[in-house]
Amino acid sequence: MKHNALTRRAAASQLAPFAVFPSRLAAVARHNARIVKQSASWLVRSREHVHYTYDLEPLNLEHLAWFVATVTGSRADAVRGYLAELQEDAELRRVLAGGLARSSRGATVDRVIRYGRRLGWYAFVRALRPEFVVETGTNRGFGSAVIAAALLRNGRGRLATVDFDDRSGELIAPPYDQVIEHVVGDSVEFLAGPVARRQPIDLLIVDSSHTPENDRAELDAATPLLAPEAVVLATKAYCWRVLPCWAEEQQREFLHFDEKPLDHWYRGVGIGASFPARVRA
Ligand SMILES: C[S@@+](CC[C@H](N)C(=O)[O-])C[C@H]1O[C@@H](n2cnc3c(N)ncnc32)[C@H](O)[C@@H]1O
Incomplete structure (x- = not known):
């Protein structure tokens, strides 16, 4: 049985x-x-074919607030405030929309401002109050303008941004251009040159996203230029091991935030962050 x-x-x-x-x-x-x-809805409503822009899902924004808070040692409610501050910044939206309307690539850009991971960059700049920020990969200058808006709110700090495309930086406009130095050239050569070496880098944003080898070369060139408490962010950490490997070699911490785009077919990218080591038991 x-x-x-x-x-x-x-x-x-x-x-x-x-x-x-x-x-x-x-x-x-x-x-x-x-x-x-x-x-299907994106194919009809958007004109973008590269460098997609999107908003983030509401819960993803909450995760982003905690991510920035953890990396910078800030309170999550203060970071939520920074994220809201950027979303409510009508002046920046107006300047960016004007730049997009005048864009030489106007036929393939959307005029709607959607910040995606750049919200996190803004919050990093507000929380860390850096004196010197370096961004590799300017492209249109969307991130550069966002970083500059945070520097202007802080009332201190400058951004140096580099791109080898001589059409890059078209969104860098007044008043944000006051605190931005835009260089056309190769990112690794730029990091070996006088602009990047003018003062210690407090925040490095690796967004040239060309190849893992180039990200690694940028990190190696920037290592001696970093301030002791510097934070390093990299976009391609969602698919390349470059930043966590470098962080381990430098005895630093590493964390990753994964973007969840709202109403978009694209999987999104993210923000990899390397920051000074905490004392481990
Ligand atoms: C992902 S886009 C940057 C996006 C920009 N940070 C933003 O917030 O919109 C990457 C840019 O890096 C540039 N780039 C790629 N490799 C580079 C290199 N070795 N040196 C300088 N610029 C590079 C490309 O021309 C491209 O405009």
């Missing part, structure tokens, strides 16, 4: 994958239908 029950249970467990197949198929179909719907 007992033997029969065991045999029936074993047979049922072998059939289980087939029995649950319809519900598995339905779960995958629901998931893929949501992606197809988001993709």
